[in-house]
Amino acid sequence: MSMSQTVRHVRTMARYNAWANTRLYDAVVALPPGEAVRERPSFFGSIVKTLNHVLVGDRIWFSRIAGTDAGVSRLDEVLYADPQALYGAREDFDAHIIRTVDGWDDARLAGTFRYANMAGETFEQPLHPVLTHVFNHQAHHRGQVHQMLSESGAEPPSIDLIYFLRDPASVLEAG
Template identity: 55%
Template sequence: MPDDLMLQHVRRFGRYNQWANRRLYDACGMLPAAEFSAPRPSFFGSIMATLNHILVGDSIWLGRFTGNPPPGVTRLDQILHAEFAPLRAAREAKDAEIIAFCDGMTDEKLNDTFSYANMRGERFTDPLFPPLMHFFNHQTHHRGQVHGLLSHAGVSPPELDMIYFMRVAA
């Protein structure tokens, strides 16, 4: 894929991510507070915990990409915000950071490597593009889990497929 197409792809994913998160949070906002945090059969145990995991993962990976690890994030299942409103505000802020990062991407950076430590302290040096695609894929995976949990909570989950974003974002 030519570099200019890769840059467009990364920037599109940054905006898609924000669009999908807004739609998902709009649906989650229809839940009563007790339903938002109610235990559910899922990997993270609730809608609230799954949304927190997405935010934690985004914070960790964006910190790795930028060389600025998030302070205070120590576990992948960490609850950063137990209440919906502050979690949504943090999500909006993180999505703005992601878009700014993607918009600031250059061909050189996209084709460069970066070094980081994982949660166990193991050090890695990787080319940026594949982990950046993992970053977006991870978000999509867990948004899909929340999408399913919403169905069981009695809220119609929104369409989140990228093709819908592309139709409205053109």
């Protein structure tokens, strides 16, 4: 059975995000002790706080889509202060994202879902564009972490989508 471009795109983006997160987190946990939590002039204040924000955002959006409670109360909530523990949680959630989107077909991706934002306002939106937002949100904040890695003296990894797409194993894995 042939897979639609929409389904292929969503599955590819889920795998790309996991790939980019792994490369970025490998660089973060290799930093000297204290560097990942050091306060920096950035929106969330540190590498670990920024990476926590991305995980919080992903949990919120996938909980909204599933109609469940994300278990977080603030966008700047620090779920894991330790970089290695945060890495493990990230890997687990990236696997969850991949399993989830692999179960969706065109009808699900074309459908809408209702949710309440953190202020209690309710919305109904199409799923596919919201997923695009989720993937874009990750890329946006990975760029901030990439910059903070540069400022720490570390060599930030290449995490551009094109490098992922050039890896035949990655593209085949997405379907």
